[in-house]
Amino acid sequence: MxxxxxxxxxxxxxxxxxxxxxxxxxxxxxxxxxxxxxxxxxxxxxxxxxQNTSAAPISLSQGIYNVRDINLPIGSPVTARINDPNGRVIIFVIDNNQYMRELTRLDSQSNEQTLKPFNYGYSVIIFGNTPVTFS
Known part of the structure; x- marks a missing residue:
């Protein structure tokens, strides 16, 4: 309880x-x-x-995603991580005015990063050779 x-x-x-x-x-x-x-x-x-329960991890591969469509939490920080030690990924976060809000690179040396809180209308662009897990 x-x-x-x-x-x-x-x-x-x-x-x-x-x-x-x-x-x-x-x-x-x-x-x-x-x-x-x-x-x-x-x-x-x-x-x-x-009460809010913790969201289940969401795994996404290379592509362009709307934050609302993939059910990422709005207004709270999100952790992005890759599980493949040889993987490399770049994550772009774009707001609804097409401004880049965040740019993150995940690779073998930094396989986990906390992203700033998302708002409605944000888009996430994932470019790389391994899936990214958001939690």
Whole structure:
């Protein structure tokens, strides 16, 4: 459960559960136990659905890709890596105004690089002889 919830959300959830249990056992309000249990379950369900999970790695070969079409995360840094020790790849990141935002070279000496956050409309151009994994 701790992987799905960050610490702030977990603290809020625990305080809400404590509040509900205090109301139930002190008897200030006339609520059935099953109603409170149902609301706690409902709250936990919505909290788990709202959390972001880590995206699965995306492997791309040479080509031109739209960031939105390949489901790369928007607004957070992305790590690009090659697994082939003999591979060489150049990655261009182009924004929606056709300006080059980033240029990265991956080879045997630097096989992993963290890219700046993408925005909608960005394109990624991969030029090289080995697939690139984005995570």
């Amino acid at each position: 701790s992987k799905l919830l960050n610490s702030a959300t977990l603290k809020k959830l625990i305080s809400l559960i404590n509040f509900a249990l205090n109301i139930l056992w002190k008897g200030k309000y006339l609520m059935k136990k099953s109603t409170i249990v149902f609301f706690i379950f409902l709250l936990l369900s919505f909290t788990n659905l709202a």
